[in-house]
Amino acid sequence: MTDQGAVPDFDGAEPPTDGPTDRDAATRETDPHTSDDSETDDSAEPAKTTSARSGAEAVVASLETAGVDTVFGVQGGAIMPVYDALYDAEEISHVTMAHEQGAAHAADAYGAVTGDPGICMATSGPGATNLVTGIADADMDSEPVVALTGQAPSDLVGNDAFQETDTVGVTTPITKSNTFASSADEVGEDVSTAFALAASGRQGPTLVDLPKDVTTDETDIGPTEPSVPDTVSVPDRADEGAVEAAGATIADAERPVILAGGGVVKGNASDELRAFAKEHDIPVATTMPGIGAFPEDHDLALEMAGMHGTGYANMAVTTTDCLLGVGTRFDDRLTGGVDSFAPDATVVHVDIDRAEISKNVEADHPLVGDAGTVLDQLAAAMDSSPDTDEWVAQCADWTAEYPMDYAVPAAETDEGAPDASSFPDDQPVKPQFVVEAVDAATDDDTVVTTGVGQHQMWACQYWTYTEPRTWVSSHGLGAMGYGLPSAIGARVAADDDQSVVCFDGDGSFLMTCQELVVAARENLDITVFVLNNEAIGMVRQWQDAFFDGRRMASEYPWVPKFDTLAEAFGADGFRIESYEDAPDVIEAALETDGPAVVDVYIDPTEDVYPMVPSGGDNGQFALSEDHL
Template sequence: MSGERAQPVREQGTEQDADVDADAASTEPEADTDAEPAPVTNGAQSVVRALENAGVEYLFGVQGGAIMPVYDALFDSEMTHVTMAHEQGAAHAADAYGIVTGKPGVCLATSGPGATNLVTGIADADMDSDPLLALAGQVPTDFVGSDAFQETDTTGVTRPVTKQNYFAGDADSVGDLVGEAFALAERGRQGPTLVDLPKDVTQGETDHEPGPARTPDTYRPAERADESAVREAAEAFAASERPVILAGGGVIKAEASEELRRFAIEHEIPVVTTMPGIGAFPEDHDLSMEWAGMHGTGYANLALTMTDCMLAVGTRFDDRLTGGVETFAPDAEIIHVDIDAAEISKNVQADYGLVGDAKAVLDQLYEAVAPTPDADEWRAQCREWKEQYPMTYEAPDDEPLKPQFVVEAVDEATPDDTIVTTGVGQHQMWACQYWEFTEPRTWVSSHGLGAMGYGLPSAIGAKVAAPDREVVCFDGDGSFLMTCQELTVAVREELDITVFVLNNEFIGMVRQWQDGFYEGRHMASEYGWMPQFDTLAEAFGAQGFRIDDYDEVADTVEEALAYDGPSVVDVHVDPAENVYPMVPSGGDNGLFALSEDQL
């Protein structure tokens, strides 16, 4: 799909088309699959060769002057390029691709505004530790610092939001630099990297063949935790009476979900996840307390508040999870497992810090914990909390459609391995509250950065990563408007994604906070008017649907999911509906509010 030879990611054709193709293929000579690739002659070809060496299959980007040599080199590559409508969309799509596959997604942009438009997506990947490689064009080295046309100090701008970034200095080394950036994004604590590519470097002559993608010899992230520290932590855990596991996004990134499940089920330990950790443990399991934090379940927040020993794996204890740190798990010994030593005791003081890969350390703990904690009463208490504070909502027939009902209807109509992406806002919370997640890498959202507009481009990246799986996007009207132009990509590439816009004509989460904390003064949160998103979808070439009441939900959901291509469902929901439970910012997780009058 590179350059002028763009082809759909998901090719569609009739049986007759297939016969014609087969006849044509039979008359053409077979390709020599063992043929040596053409030799590298310039820096741009070296960049492309480095990506090929790393096993990259898909790239997301937007063309431009300074990055054009790289795109010219892509013309002869077998890699598939997806041309996005906006560079922010390219970064979000690549980010989602990395979340679903576990391999770094790759995005490209030109210099200046192209590079700065990537920054939101790069910052999102940095906050959520997602594997991402960004390649940005740059003005020729002789022009750097002269305020040349479309010049930006890209490495300076992105240094705070990347795991590492590079300025490519010459054509001979640029390929190996790109390979190193790719490897560094993937290994250890994953995160975004960026390579700034001056145009004279990518156009410069070289015959250097880049080697395989590899990290610097000095980069040695820990795999296994210190054995003595593991033994001490295991003894504390085995002696606890109210143990709980807190599973963060690091469990999924380390491919440690099976190890987590084995450990939890073997020792019958209630499991709470963070929002990025959704899917690490099946939410239909009796031990699941689902996810905790500002809008997490009441029973998850109570479990974290009342535990006497918390095994926290792959979480950075951000403020939306902990509420006020001084009231977070006040009586608990904290066992903190993380691959990044800098996270240990950064926000929450750890009694036992285990630095290592989550998969390996969970194996170590599995072998070390004996006996199983005596926690029958604790498990009974956790079950009681689930019965006392269920995730329910009222849906009177004489009131507008409730968004929670729509989320549950779509969940019921789709397979368990469906990938759910969202924008940011109330719709995001309803999606993760009322969708039952049972598998890792099925929840794709913007957590730490909270970037509105993430939903649609991330659905594109997710579908490219998993073309045989259902991909559903829940978006809000405000969030959808920020990146709805990416529908052109979904239509062009014939991507079978379904977007449900939960339309309340508000920036809903802002409105909810204004009602709760600003005396209902709706400044700049009430739109009062929205375009007809079903009609807008048709203008883009997608299929449009509209839902206004309960009677339309089941049939419309079924029809939208059945449509073989991108579809948008404009769902008009109750504009007054709020997200609860809620822990006010900096509040006590154990004192969650179930309604506005409890804030």
């Protein structure tokens, strides 16, 4: 159903919302770079008849058939039948979160690390509405998530029943598809379809709303393999003629740049991107969601472009004559003012979602298709490479001219790690130093999660990312509080031998710190570094720069001792107050077998630079507040 009353009579002019929405129908299908579990199977067997089971058991059976191994959620009245069915699911673990927002963020991070849909569950009313921030975040960042929400019994829907909310109505704008389950016979297929849609094409969140009577009624219909509806179609390969024209443009370019977006990571196209860039000697910048798509220690790496991107990435993007954008939305935090973004460039735009082509930046060569497939097509179409020797040298000059450094430069040991002993111990600790020191102390495949704010930008700028799916953050929505619950989801998803580190700010950490109890209860090996400047630092930075220093509601007159707070939740607590503390504390926290929180007292005057003012010209980035 589209609403929570009677089924409307559709005449073809308005599609129902229990399938793909308008923006999905022409653009979303199975992505060949996703796992086999999520691919469309035209030969999928019809639903099998089995012995009678409840609708709730049908839901769980569909999750099992889809290969789900973890569900993040919070119990409640309307969802209780599904939880009861989950009791007997031997292959599915449940992680009980402290808050439903945490469940959605954990599921989001699980999807970001694995590429498979993360599952979150909540009850009706406040349980469902508490998921909304996490669902919206997954929608903005194209993360595969399936949300299962309890609902009041069907005959009470529309009567303001206890804990009733129009969950489908609330979440329609922020999901790829959502379904109001109408019967026990259909609910299993509803869940299977939601799983397939979340994983396919341009990934994103889906939702199934589960009235209590639907989950308690009986059915003899068995589960089916997840598959997308026949009405959903996305081109895999771009038009060959368009590819040839784009390839010729790239080959003739003098100053080409590849801009790798989050779609490269989501589409598992990092290998194709790296091969293409290296074969044709083309510098690579990334968007923030695209971090890890190209190794940042490579000579062709320009790192992140945009508002807080590197000076050399922004100079290259501003002066390029051919921009190959792959899997990017060209959002405002990347482009600044659209009129000044890559003004001299012929734009080749590769995206699996047709709706993104020319939405923000006009594409001269639109290539609609799967990122990896289209990059392979371009590689095959190009008989020659552009002559980029002078251009690569120019990019190297910009890298030297605009280095990523900070006021007190770190001395380097033979291993390249920052040497704490070289810093004056009477000066407050620089946050950039902490990021670099933790990076040096961990392996290249460490998964980094963050909240949102200044700490997020420092984690972007001063950690060297070499692998995809090792950077997990809230990009489009910018949801403070994302860091800790996403670290929990990442820890569950990551390989056992991978480390998981979270950089958070004091303001962001305070929003979801209750999830520490989950990490302690489950003995999850995560290490949280709270970069504590006793403020909502990014807001304060903007107030200083653009509001005449009027710091309204951005500074905290008092914050908890986060190391002590961690111990109250059952985690290990540590504190860094000086450079002298840093090496031993970082080592001890990382070696903790279980959750650890490090309260890092950072320089409260430190701000994030480079910076492009909102709507500004990326080529006119500021290196300090005086430049704004």
